[in-house]
Every structure is written in C-alpha cells, then in structure tokens.
Amino acid sequence: MNFLYRFLFFSFLAIAILLITSCDYQPYKQGKNLYNFYCATCHMDDGTGLKGLYPPLAGADYLANNQSNLACIIRYGLSDTISVNQKTYNQAMPGVKDLNEVQITNVINYINHAWGNKLQHVKVDDIQKSLVDCQY
Amino acid sequence: MVKNFSIISLFALCLFFGCSTETGKLPVMGNKDVIDGKNVYHQISDFKFIDQDSNIVTNETFKDKIYVVDVFFTSCPTICPKVKKQMLRVYDKYQNDDRVSLISHSIDTRRDSVPRLKDYANKLEIDSKKWHLVTGDKEKIYDMADEYFLVALEDPSAEGGYDHSGTIILVDQNRLVRAHANGLIPEEVDRFMKDMDRLLLDNSVEE
Numbered sequence: 378m379n380f381l382y383r384f385l386f387f388s389f390l391a392i393a394i395l396l397i398t399s400c401d402y403q404p405y406k407q408g409k410n411l412y413n414f415y416c417a418t419c420h421m422d423d424g425t426g427l428k429g430l431y432p433p434l435a436g437a438d439y440l441a442n443n444q445s446n447l448a449c450i451i452r453y454g455l456s457d458t459i460s461v462n463q464k465t466y467n468q469a470m471p472g473v474k475d476l477n478e479v480q481i482t483n484v485i486n487y488i489n490h491a492w493g494n495k496l497q498h499v500k501v502d503d504i505q506k507s508l509v510d511c512q513y
Numbered sequence: 514m515v516k517n518f519s520i521i522s523l524f525a526l527c528l529f530f531g532c533s534t535e536t537g538k539l540p541v542m543g544n545k546d547v548i549d550g551k552n553v554y555h556q557i558s559d560f561k562f563i564d565q566d567s568n569i570v571t572n573e574t575f576k577d578k579i580y581v582v583d584v585f586f587t588s589c590p591t592i593c594p595k596v597k598k599q600m601l602r603v604y605d606k607y608q609n610d611d612r613v614s615l616i617s618h619s620i621d622t623r624r625d626s627v628p629r630l631k632d633y634a635n636k637l638e639i640d641s642k643k644w645h646l647v648t649g650d651k652e653k654i655y656d657m658a659d660e661y662f663l664v665a666l667e668d669p670s671a672e673g674g675y676d677h678s679g680t681i682i683l684v685d686q687n688r689l690v691r692a693h694a695n696g697l698i699p700e701e702v703d704r705f706m707k708d709m710d711r712l713l714l715d716n717s718v719e720e
Contacts, residue, residue: 419594427594428601429636468636471590 408487411480415473416488424492430468432461435492444489444497448481448504449511478505538719539712542662542682542690552720557660557688562618562647565630570616570645572688579712580614583681583696584658584665586621587633590672592679596696597637600681604644606706612713615644618658620665620675622651661690683709685716 403409413422416434420426424435434440439461443450454472458465476484482504489496543555562570581603585593600615607613619625630646637644648654658665664678683692683705691712694705 417595418591421595421598427598428638430597430633431594 405483405487405490407480408483408485409491411476411484412487412491415476416484419470424488424494429464429466432459432464432466434488435494437461440488440494441496444499445507446511447485448478448507451476451481451484452508453511478508481508538715538717539685539691539708541718542693552718554689554718555660557684557690560653560657562645562649562653563627564641564645564647565627565634566641567627568641568645570647574645575614575616575684577686578612578614579686579691579709579716580616580684581681581709582616582618582661582663582684583679584618584620584661584663584677586619586673586675587625587629588621588673589675592697596679596681599696599699599702600644601637601639602699602702603681603706603709604639607709608640608643613709617644617646618654618665619646619648620654620658620677622648622654662693681705683712685712687716689718691716 419431420434421431424433426433432439439459440447450470450472452472452474454470456469458467460466478501482499482501485499485504488494489498541554545555546553557572559572560570564570581600583596583600585596597617600617603613604615619630625648627648630648634641634644634646655665658677661682661684663680663682664676666676667674668676679696680693681696681702682690685691692705692708694701696702
C-alpha cells in the first residue's frame with residue numbers, strides 16, 4: 378500500500394513538473410499578437426528584418442539606443458537614414474496609427490524582451506509622456 | 514495467431530501508405546488538352562520584360578533552366594517582405610547552381626521604375642544575373658500573372674494599392690508549371706525546394 382501511495386505521489390509530481398515546463402510562458406501576449414500583425418511583415422516574426430531593406434530588431438543596437446523614441450517611431454513612422462549594427466537603412470517605415478498608448482507599450486515590452494533582447498520594461502505613463510514630444 | 518496476423522497486416526498497411534511518392538514525376542499544373550492522341554499542357558508563352566540592370570529578360574534568359582516566379586511591388590506594406598524572405602532562402606540554396614534562376618514581377622508599373630528595382634535589388638543583396646526583378650508593359654505583366662496562376666490586380670482599397678497572392682511557382686525547362694507553394698509558410702517552401710531538386714533530376718511528364 379505504502380508503495381502504491383509513493384508511486385502515485387511521484388507520478389503526480391512528474392506530471393506537474395512536465396506541465397509547468399511545457400507551458401510556453403509568454404508574458405507579453407498582446408504585444409506579441411500586435412507585433413505579428415503590424416510589424417512582422419517587414420521586421421519578420423523572429424525580428425531578423427530583411428537584408429538591407431528592413432533592419433533587424435533582434436539584437437539591434439539602434440533599438441537599445443533609441444528607447445525614448447520608440448513610441449514615436451511606432452506611431453508616426455521613420456523616414457531618416459539610420460544605422461543599425463553598422464549597416465545603413467533608408468527605406469521609410471510607415472507609422473501605425475491604429476495603436477493606442479497601452480498597445481504601443483505592450484508592443485515595446487514584447488520587442489524589448491523577445492529573441493534574446495534584454496532591454497528595459499516600459500510603463501504606459503512613460504509612453505504617454507514620450508508621445509507628447511512627437512505630436513505633429 | 515489471428516491477433517498476430519492482424520497486427521502484422523496493420524503494420525504492412527502503414528508501411529504501404531506511409532511511403533511517400535516523392536521520387537515520382539512532378540505533376541503539370543493547368544488544364545490538359547488531348548490533340549491527336551497526345552497530351553498538350555499549359556505552357557508559358559513568349560514574354561519580354563526589363564530587369565533591374567536594364568537587361569531584356571525573355572524566355573531565352575531561362576533556356577535550359579528551371580525558374581521560380583513570384584509577383585510583388587517594392588512599396589508593398591503587407592505580404593511581400595515575407596515572401597521575399599522565402600525567395601531569398603531559395604536564392605541562397607541554389608546561388609551557385611546555374612540550372613536555377615529566379616524572377617520577380619513587379620505589378621506596380623506606376624512607381625517601380627528600373628532604378629527603383631535596382632535599389633531594391635541592391636538592398637536585397639542579390640545578383641541580377643541570378644534573380645531578375647522585372648517590369649514592363651502593364652497589360653503583359655498582368656497577363657503573365659494569369660499564366661502563372663498568380664493573382665494580381667489593382668485595388669485602390671487594398672493596402673499599397675494592389676492585391677496579389679503570396680504564391681511562388683516553379684517553371685521547368687519546357688515552360689511548364691510544375692509546383693507551387695505559399696510563400697508565407699517556410700514549411701511549404703521546404704517542400705517546394707525538394708520539388709526543385711526532383712525537377713532537376715527528372716523533368717519528364719507523366720504520359
């Protein structure tokens with residue numbers, strides 16, 4: 378009897394561990410969905426971009442160095458020539474007007490933590506403030 | 514004994530149906546006519562376009578080659594970049610194989626001039642001898658898309674002004690369409706490249 382209980386206990390434990398580890402933990406769910414819908418057509422699902430046409434977001438120095446401009450870039454686009462990881466890009470990026478501040482925050486938090494990126498966690502308040510600077 | 518037999522026969526059945534026919538001949542896409550007892554397949558007609566280096570591209574350009582086709586436009590905000598990413602995989606795999614070529618038809622004759630195609634090609638970092646980005650007479654481009662079974666149409670309500678499919682197709686040395694894949698799905702393009710290998714080994718047609 379004792380053996381049966383012990384067997385059951387360890388089986389449950391094993392199943393519990395398997396369940397926990399098999400769940401794909403994704404804390405930035407909305408951000409990911411929005412990214413895949415609005416951004417991944419050019420920047421790709423894996424954030425690698427497309428050669429010299431569209432810059433990568435995964436491991437991109439530009440992303441790390443321009444955190445305060447990200448919200449403005451997402452909403453209003455970008456037509457400057459920029460340098461990302463020593464490579465020059467000048468294809469204009471259209472803005473995404475459909476996203477509200479909360480959604481922009483979620484997108485930024487997703488790209489800041491996806492594909493090995495380990496950048497800051499941003500709050501809606503900060504995004505609202507940074508969007509004031511680029512209102513046209 | 515009966516049980517054993519049923520297990521064995523089940524196993525044999527699985528083996529039988531599990532075998533893929535990937536070594537067989539590739540099918541020919543499109544309607545088939547029978548004229549004088551012979552099969553006549555849908556064949557790509559003569560064409561003449563101009564590529565990113567201002568070179569004239571015709572059927573002669575693809576003589577004795579198999580080639581991969583898609584439609585796009587450089588300012589496409591929707592599916593084109595993802596399809597181009599997959600086309601690049603094909604390009605990379607067959608970069609040094611002279612039997613294979615690629616052609617992308619721009620369907621935006623208003624904006625996609627030769628210099629603009631050149632700029633796009635440079636940014637894609639592709640060799641124009643291998644991969645032709647072409648433009649030309651608008652009506653011819655849209656007729657061509659029909660021949661490839663690709664959807665391409667002007668639609669002011671679509672993002673970027675054009676509606677088109679993300680399908681890529683494979684044409685053999687005899688101008689027959691032999692395979693297609695959804696250029697947005699990497700797994701389909703994996704299979705498509707296997708089809709390309711099969712076609713390179715054997716381009717004959719089922720009689």
